Amino acid sequence: MFDHILVRYGEINTKGQNRSQLERLLMNNVQQAVKEWEAVNVRRISSRILVQLNGTPAEPVLTRLSKVFGISSLSPVMAVRADVETITEAANQLFDKLPSAPRTFKVEVKRGNKRFVMDSPTLAGHVGEAVLSAHADLTVDVHHPDATIHIDVRDEGAYLYAEKIEGAAGLPVGMSGRVCALLSGGIDSPVAVWKAMKRGLQVDLVHFHSFPFTSERAQRKVEELTSTLAGWSRDLNLHLISVTETQAAIQKSCPEALRTILLRRMMFRICEALAARRGWLALVTGDSLGQVASQTLEGIYAVDSATSLSVLRPVGMEDKQDIINVARRIGTFETSIQPYDDCCSIFAPRHPKTHPTLEEVERAEEKLDVQQLVETALQSLEVKRISAADAR
CATH class of the missing domain: 3.40.50.620 (HUPs)
Structure with a gap:
């Protein structure tokens, strides 16, 4: 189900004029980390790195990337077209694949693409209603949910995930001499x-x-x-x-x-x-x-x-x-x-x-x-x- 891994970085974002240089260095370190999997492709998107698995199992790649300094967190994601119905269908598929059976949930939306037809609260409400109608005995809890469906809407598409894995953090190796x-x-x-x-x-x-x-x-x-x-x-x-x-x-x-x-x-x-x-x-x-x-x-x-x-x-x-x-x-x-x-x-x-x-x-x-x-x-x-x- 998960065909991509979304890579986030934290401290790099605070580095001002050096940020682009550090992003390139981290990108190179990520590419080196996954080079043993020939099918895996790595590219940069806005303030993120996207790892396309192309059929490679996600688990070993996630394990390896969790040891790359400079990465704050990782998520296995579903990458879909950025339209409302496709996102809604993917959210239901994601919910059905959760390892446990949550009784409460919420939807969180980040909308990097400001031209998207719905703003973040509206899209969250729309997707939440669809998930509720498809799953009996499920309720919304915005404060302490059993599960959270994250939707990241960007220019090139939308990314959905329910898990955020802690990274090694720090700074990319090679930055400091x-x-x-x-x-x-x-x-x-x-x-x-x-x-x-x-x-x-x-x-x-x-x-x-x-x-x-x-x-x-x-x-x-x-x-x-x-x-x-x-x-x-x-x-x-x-x-x-x-x-x-x-x-x-x-x-x-x-x-x-x-x-x-x-x-x-x-x-x-x-x-x-x-x-x-x-x-x-x-x-x-x-x-x-x-x-x-x-x-x-x-x-x-x-x-x-x-x-x-x-x-x-x-x-x-x-x-x-x-x-x-x-x-x-x-x-x-x-x-x-x-x-x-x-x-x-x-x-x-x-x-x-x-x-x-x-x-x-x-x-x-x-x-x-x-x-x-x-x-x-x-x-x-x-x-x-x-x-x-x-x-x-």
């Missing part, structure tokens, strides 16, 4: 990546490992997380970088209590060395203030001082349970809790320094050949292009 994000394999960093993408950022992922001390299974876990996140975006670039030699140097020459801080400073420097080549404007991390010993305000300050890149922390002020709730919703939680250690956890000091000063961190770092360690790490760089299909 390109960044790198540290992906550890834990719970927090995938959520931080998801939140960054929701604000329109194109994210490249960086995973630091210390093979052979971290396992191939730990890497596969990170690749699976990347694939899940790609389902909310486009295909993602995963940068795999070894810090085995960096960790060995820190362990040999530096105080144990500062290991994690020093390692993270090196990670930030490595990302900065890649930033110019990749077009990264900022660095995204999954840090949450006070959650672990290295994420005190002093620790964060000491780490950030190692780079000139802007550092974004999308989950920085959130409780752990709130982060877990998001991880469950976006599909990363079950992968994140797989028990494979990352390079930070196997390197963690027994008694970490929770309130380091920048001076003592820099003093400890004087024993390291920082530039050589950065160059050595970059020589291990491996880049994988990962899509949502890789998780299937």
Whole structure:
């Protein structure tokens, strides 16, 4: 019955002079999202995107589009000619196909086509009377109806629907620039990546490992997380970088209590060395203030001082349970809790320094050949292009 999907966007409508550019970007992202279904056609109509299914089942397309950032809501719709009797007949068909048997209903009309022969209240009344006469024991309730028939009358036709599905909201991926994000394999960093993408950022992922001390299974876990996140975006670039030699140097020459801080400073420097080549404007991390010993305000300050890149922390002020709730919703939680250690956890000091000063961190770092360690790490760089299909 439903041969089209009506795509709405919210925040884009507030963007003034940038609106047309954002609409084109969202249109492109929608086309990319549905490209696996060859019969599906996508086109723009006034303040909306219309997806024509051409025989493709609506459910999988709706599921995929619900993960496209920038979309506020979706509706499977019937597309008919914009004349009164055709609309009325379609409304009765739509009502008959509702999954439950409502006892009350109302009709809501939006009339983008101001030349239509009836105004919105008149058309709503006309259609409502027809539905009432065709269905016994049915009454109108304009405040709390069991079902609502929506009619959107436009120049090119009319669209009828009874369901509005929540979209991912946010801004289209690619609008806000390109960044790198540290992906550890834990719970927090995938959520931080998801939140960054929701604000329109194109994210490249960086995973630091210390093979052979971290396992191939730990890497596969990170690749699976990347694939899940790609389902909310486009295909993602995963940068795999070894810090085995960096960790060995820190362990040999530096105080144990500062290991994690020093390692993270090196990670930030490595990302900065890649930033110019990749077009990264900022660095995204999954840090949450006070959650672990290295994420005190002093620790964060000491780490950030190692780079000139802007550092974004999308989950920085959130409780752990709130982060877990998001991880469950976006599909990363079950992968994140797989028990494979990352390079930070196997390197963690027994008694970490929770309130380091920048001076003592820099003093400890004087024993390291920082530039050589950065160059050595970059020589291990491996880049994988990962899509949502890789998780299937």
